[in-house]
Amino acid sequence: MINVLCEKIKxxxxxxxxxxxxxxxxxxxxxxxxxxxxxxxxxxxxADAIWQFNKEIxxxxxxxxxxxxxxxxxxxxxxxxxMKAYKKTVDYCHEKGLVVIGxxxxxxxxxxxxxxxxxxxxxxxxxxxxxxxxxxxxxxVNPYLGTDGIKPFVDVCREEKKGxxxxxxxxxxxxxxxxxRIIDGRPLYEWVGEKVxxxxxxxxxxxxxxxxxxxxxxxxxxxxxxxxxxxxSFILVPGYGAQGGKASDLVHYFxxxxxxxxxxxxxxxxxxxxxxxxxxxxxxxxxxxxxxxxLDMIADIDGALQAAK
Amino acid sequence: MINVLCEKIKxxxxxxxxxxxxxxxxxxxxxxxxxxxxxxxxxxxxADAIWQFNKEIxxxxxxxxxxxxxxxxxxxxxxxxxMKAYKKTVDYCHEKGLVVIGxxxxxxxxxxxxxxxxxxxxxxxxxxxxxxxxxxxxxxVNPYLGTDGIKPFVDVCREEKKGxxxxxxxxxxxxxxxxxRIIDGRPLYEWVGEKVxxxxxxxxxxxxxxxxxxxxxxxxxxxxxxxxxxxxSFILVPGYGAQGGKASDLVHYFxxxxxxxxxxxxxxxxxxxxxxxxxxxxxxxxxxxxxxxxLDMIADIDGALQAAK
Numbered sequence: 001m002i003n004v005l006c007e008k009i010k011x012x013x014x015x016x017x018x019x020x021x022x023x024x025x026x027x028x029x030x031x032x033x034x035x036x037x038x039x040x041x042x043x044x045x046x047a048d049a050i051w052q053f054n055k056e057i058x059x060x061x062x063x064x065x066x067x068x069x070x071x072x073x074x075x076x077x078x079x080x081x082x083m084k085a086y087k088k089t090v091d092y093c094h095e096k097g098l099v100v101i102g103x104x105x106x107x108x109x110x111x112x113x114x115x116x117x118x119x120x121x122x123x124x125x126x127x128x129x130x131x132x133x134x135x136x137x138x139x140x141v142n143p144y145l146g147t148d149g150i151k152p153f154v155d156v157c158r159e160e161k162k163g164x165x166x167x168x169x170x171x172x173x174x175x176x177x178x179x180x181r182i183i184d185g186r187p188l189y190e191w192v193g194e195k196v197x198x199x200x201x202x203x204x205x206x207x208x209x210x211x212x213x214x215x216x217x218x219x220x221x222x223x224x225x226x227x228x229x230x231x232x233s234f235i236l237v238p239g240y241g242a243q244g245g246k247a248s249d250l251v252h253y254f255x256x257x258x259x260x261x262x263x264x265x266x267x268x269x270x271x272x273x274x275x276x277x278x279x280x281x282x283x284x285x286x287x288x289x290x291x292x293x294x295l296d297m298i299a300d301i302d303g304a305l306q307a308a309k
Numbered sequence: 310m311i312n313v314l315c316e317k318i319k320x321x322x323x324x325x326x327x328x329x330x331x332x333x334x335x336x337x338x339x340x341x342x343x344x345x346x347x348x349x350x351x352x353x354x355x356a357d358a359i360w361q362f363n364k365e366i367x368x369x370x371x372x373x374x375x376x377x378x379x380x381x382x383x384x385x386x387x388x389x390x391x392m393k394a395y396k397k398t399v400d401y402c403h404e405k406g407l408v409v410i411g412x413x414x415x416x417x418x419x420x421x422x423x424x425x426x427x428x429x430x431x432x433x434x435x436x437x438x439x440x441x442x443x444x445x446x447x448x449x450v451n452p453y454l455g456t457d458g459i460k461p462f463v464d465v466c467r468e469e470k471k472g473x474x475x476x477x478x479x480x481x482x483x484x485x486x487x488x489x490r491i492i493d494g495r496p497l498y499e500w501v502g503e504k505v506x507x508x509x510x511x512x513x514x515x516x517x518x519x520x521x522x523x524x525x526x527x528x529x530x531x532x533x534x535x536x537x538x539x540x541x542s543f544i545l546v547p548g549y550g551a552q553g554g555k556a557s558d559l560v561h562y563f564x565x566x567x568x569x570x571x572x573x574x575x576x577x578x579x580x581x582x583x584x585x586x587x588x589x590x591x592x593x594x595x596x597x598x599x600x601x602x603x604l605d606m607i608a609d610i611d612g613a614l615q616a617a618k
Contacts, residue, residue: 023420024435032436041436073421077428078435079442083392107451108414109481111332112382119386126333126387127341127350133388142416144453145479146486170454172418177455178501181492188487188497195486 001137001162002205002212002234005099006259008066014298015259017101017236018061018290019266020089021071022050026271028283031056047081050074053286054089057270058096060287061294067099069236069264090136101236102136105167107149114152122156138163140214140236143192150199154211158203163210163234168193168226171216171239189222193229200233208234208260215253217245217263224252227260235261241268241297247304254305263301269293310446310471311514311521311543314408315568317375323607324568326410326545327370327599328575329398330380331359335580337592340365356390359383362595363398366579367405369596370603376408378545378573399445410545411445414476416458423461431465447472449523449545452501459508463520467512472519472543477502477535480525480548498531502538509542517543517569524562526554526572533561536569544570550577550606556613563614572610578602 009015024032024046032049039045058068070093075086093100106116120139123130141153141164153164169179169189179189193213200211209232215223217239227235235253239245240263253261272278273289281289318324333341333355341358348354367377379402384395402409415425429448432439450462450473462473478488478498488498502522509520518541524532526548536544544562548554549572562570581587582598590598 021421023424036436041438043433043435043440043442046433046435071417071421071424073415073417073424073428077424077433077442079428080389080392080396082428082442083389087389105417105451106382106414108380108382109479112330112380115332115380115382115386119382119388119391124352124355124386126352126355127345129350131352133352133386133391142414142451142453144451144476144487145481146483146488148481148483167453170418172454172457174455174457177504178453178497179455181497181500183490183492183497188490188492191490192487 001099002208002210005066005234005262006206006208008099009259009262012064012066013302014065015254015262015301016065016294016297017067017069017262017264018057018065018269018294019069019071019103019264020054020057020270021074021266022053022270023074024049026267026274027053028273028286030284043078043081047075047078047085051085051088055092056287057290058093058098060291061269062096062098064291064294064298065098067101067262068093069101069103071103071266087134090134099138100136101138101140101165102134103140105140105142107142107145109145109148110152113149114156117153117156121153121162122160138165140165140167142167143195147199154199154203157210163212165212165214165236166196168196168213169215169219169222171218171243171245175216190225190229193226196233197230204232207257208232212236214238217250218243220249220252223250227252227255231255237261237263241265247300248307250301251304251308258305265297269297310408311517311519314375314543314571315515315517317408318568318571321373321375322611323374324563324571324610325374325603325606326376326378326571326573327366327374327578327603328378328380328412328573329363329366329579330383330575331362331579332383333358335576335583336362337582337595339593352387352390356384356387356394360394360397364401365596366599367402367407369600370578371405371407373600373603373607374407376410376571377402378410378412380412380575396443399443408447409445410447410449410474411443412449414449414451416451416454418454418457419461422458423465426462426465430462430471431469447474449474449476451476452504456508463508463512466519470519472521474521474523474545475505477505477522478524478528478531480527480552480554484525499534499538502535505542506539513541516566517541521545523547526559527552529558529561532559536561536564540564546570546572550574556609557616559610560613560617567614574606578606
């Protein structure tokens with residue numbers, strides 16, 4: 001799957017991923033109204049609204065982008081109905097030929113991590129049959145529990161040709177509380193990054209490992225160091241746009257082949273119609289606003305990469 | 310909710326929690342057969358089997374224990390159908406008067422952590438209504454992202470009188486890879502423990518904070534230190550039994566009031582019928598085997614606490 005991701009990025013010249021993190025407040029009123037008319041002000045109604053919202057965005061941008069990253073929390077908050085909308089979104093994105101990165105940030109140990117891994121990336125044994133549950137292509141994983149937590153995911157990835165992005169340095173302001181603490185002269189995130197490289201060494205696609213890392217756009221100096229610590233790991237980069245990360249900051253997350261990183265934008269794309277310069281599209285045409293925001297993001301990142309050459 | 314938990318533990322003299330982590334391989338053949346006959350070898354069939362299994366165990370032990378801890382990964386692996394079984398289990402345990410600790414190990418930042426928090430512990434706004442989704446009483450949370458990841462959970466807990474158990478030192482063999490690394494002379498888990506105490510300081514029930522910690526039974530010396538670092542935090546202790554933790558190791562996880570810790574056993578209780586000395590009950594009477602295993606666990610821990618006095 002890492003090979004597929006690399007090919008798509010090259011073909012589209014778009015090292016970007018659209019975060020499908022639909023807060024109900026992002027969904028235009030006419031969409032919400034229709035869902036509430038059909039299902040009432042219920043969890044089902046809310047889940048339908050975010051699914052309809054997602055569908056229109058995906059329809060508007062799928063030909064421009066290699067991948068989407070649905071954030072499961074935004075679905076899970078609506079309970080079982082939300083999880084149905086998550087699954088529908090994953091399946092629909094697959095139909096449209098997109099790589100799906102499940103932003104699930106799971107992580108546990110042994111058989112529990114194995115259960116998450118089969119549920120999200122693999123197949124679960126049910127009697128004589130093997131069945132898929134959520135079936136994303138990549139999942140984000142939390143490293144706090146160490147190798148015991150990661151290995152069951154890696155095993156499933158190896159079997160299914162899928163991949164991981166392991167949290168190394170997150171984009172939030174307080175990420176340094178633990179991640180930046182110095183251990184034997186180097187910050188924790190570097191030690192985690194080294195482990196990611198180690199876990200991924202046996203899991204190579206053509207040029208990159210399918211065990212990647214998450215490094216926030218908001219810490220470019222750290223991204224520069226981590227690029228070198230994990231030369232073969234693909235880096236998923238949250239924090240561009242709404243959180244403050246700029247394209248020019250991100251050039252060092254890429255390798256000389258122009259690959260090695262994929263930059264996420266969520267709010268900046270899916271809620272584009274709510275903000276200048278896309279407000280002109282109006283809520284009725286939120287999909288078109290998202291399309292324009294994607295085009296602008298691709299140009300912004302390409303510009304920064306060209307300028308750095 | 311921390312007050313309810315304390316009262317129940319005192320009343321039952323049972324500082325224990327039963328982990329409802331149903332692998333399909335734990336479910337006796339006659340239960341699986343019936344579910345497959347009704348729903349086929351499908352995700353629905355698997356989910357029904359684990360739900361029926363849970364129900365019989367809960368019916369057999371609910372009067373002996375204060376709390377259960379369903380491990381969501383074991384449900385999530387069966388997709389949406391699994392999540393329905395999770396929700397049914399949570400609701401049924403509530404009907405039986407049990408405190409429910411959702412072992413979800415979630416953790417993200419900002420609005421994403423807030424979405425997990427409302428989905429699992431709080432209420433989500435849908436139009437003019439506020440609705441519950443999964444509705445557990447406590448949730449386990451991963452601290453790697455720092456205060457930004459924890460605060461949205463704490464806010465919901467304060468509003469809903471619910472609680473958290475934050476991963477501090479996990480029970481698995483490789484937990485030391487990052488958690489034991491020395492930072493300014495002290496291991497990372499101590500720094501995390503200190504933060505847990507800090508996050509919980511403003512969230513006090515009668516005697517304990519409703520922001521607790523997870524500390525594995527397999528590291529008793531560290532548990533002893535952490536008890537002092539977080540005197541007001543309730544400690545959820547995994548790793549007893551199957552993972553090797555002994556009752557005598559756990560006395561230092563408790564305070565002098567006999568409270569402050571709650572010890573989890575999953576496999577040792579729910580799959581008791583598969584092992585000596587409970588095999589005599591046979592698979593047909595797996596609930597009775599679980600009941601006897603609970604009685605033995607309570608006696609084991611009480612014995613250790615009495616001996617330490």
